Amino acid sequence: MSDEAEPGKAYNPETEGAEMRFADKMSYGDYLGLTQILNAQAPLSDASDELLFIIQHQTSELWMKLMLHELNAARDAIADDHMPQAMKLLARVSRIMEQLNSAWDVLRTMTPSDYTQFRDALGMSSGFQSLQYRLIEYALGNRNTAMIRPHEHDAQSVALLNAELARPSLYQVVLAFARRQGLDVPDDAIAVPASAPHLEVPEIMTLWQKVYRDPSAHWALYEVGEKLVDLEDYFRRWRFNHVTTVERVIGFKRGTGGTGGVSYLKRMLEVELFPELWHVRTAL
Numbered sequence: 001m002s003d004e005a006e007p008g009k010a011y012n013p014e015t016e017g018a019e020m021r022f023a024d025k026m027s028y029g030d031y032l033g034l035t036q037i038l039n040a041q042a043p044l045s046d047a048s049d050e051l052l053f054i055i056q057h058q059t060s061e062l063w064m065k066l067m068l069h070e071l072n073a074a075r076d077a078i079a080d081d082h083m084p085q086a087m088k089l090l091a092r093v094s095r096i097m098e099q100l101n102s103a104w105d106v107l108r109t110m111t112p113s114d115y116t117q118f119r120d121a122l123g124m125s126s127g128f129q130s131l132q133y134r135l136i137e138y139a140l141g142n143r144n145t146a147m148i149r150p151h152e153h154d155a156q157s158v159a160l161l162n163a164e165l166a167r168p169s170l171y172q173v174v175l176a177f178a179r180r181q182g183l184d185v186p187d188d189a190i191a192v193p194a195s196a197p198h199l200e201v202p203e204i205m206t207l208w209q210k211v212y213r214d215p216s217a218h219w220a221l222y223e224v225g226e227k228l229v230d231l232e233d234y235f236r237r238w239r240f241n242h243v244t245t246v247e248r249v250i251g252f253k254r255g256t257g258g259t260g261g262v263s264y265l266k267r268m269l270e271v272e273l274f275p276e277l278w279h280v281r282t283a284l
Ligand code: HEM
Pocket: 056, 057, 060, 061, 107, 115, 125, 126, 127, 128, 129, 130, 133, 242, 245, 246, 249, 250, 254, 255, 256, 257, 258, 259, 260, 261, 262, 264, 265, 268
């Protein structure tokens, strides 16, 4: 009888053994550090939408943390010739980016009238100063050292950015793998540290042409090539969602970070992370 639902009486899961006392045991909130996370929202205004704005950015930063973790694991796997593991990790990175893309639908519900109520409180802070975003761009090969400047007040951030620049980018580890597979890759393309964005190299165009013209002869490279295209495809969608949301919310105002705003973000839409992988399509 005690296990059965009694009409009109709230069911107590304790009767089936649910643990209810956590004074000296690790609980859900303890494990997840929820006291820290849920107390880390400190709106500076009374505007209702400031909490949305803060949580949107904090959750994005958490996903970016995971993205960096998976990108690092993927780079290690490729460097060790563990391609099946790398494929799984890169697929996960694309799914995380898709998660970030969907999140724009929530922020888009904030109108210019809502945002202007607290925009002044943001001062000169801006996503332009996101350390993790810059680390992701560097890991993917978009290495513009000018972007270190906004972090100069923080030695630890500068050290992380420089450590990233000292590592081969994702594209470089893929190209080094291609060389181990017997394909021709110029030394320059995989030299570290690479502290400039990767620009199209004719020999690498030839490499991908060989791969895409005969996938079965170069299956691992064909698969990783498509994973990189996927990843950049999702990243481009993130940039596009960002610039469209920005235009919708602040029009053509200058950014709090000091750039032209939409004009700067439109320029960033032209970034090509893996240029040969896009250009090879025309040559097939
Ligand atoms: C209403 C919402 C938003 C507005 C109006 C906005 C506006 C801007 C503007 C104008 C810039 C250019 C830099 C500047 O001068 O400030 C920028 C850059 C940036 N924002 Fe946002 N943003 C919004 C939401 C977001 C969200 C949700 C994220 C997610 C983390 C984000 C991340 C970034 C990043 C990473 C940059 C640097 C982009 C780059 O350098 O390529 N922004 N944003």
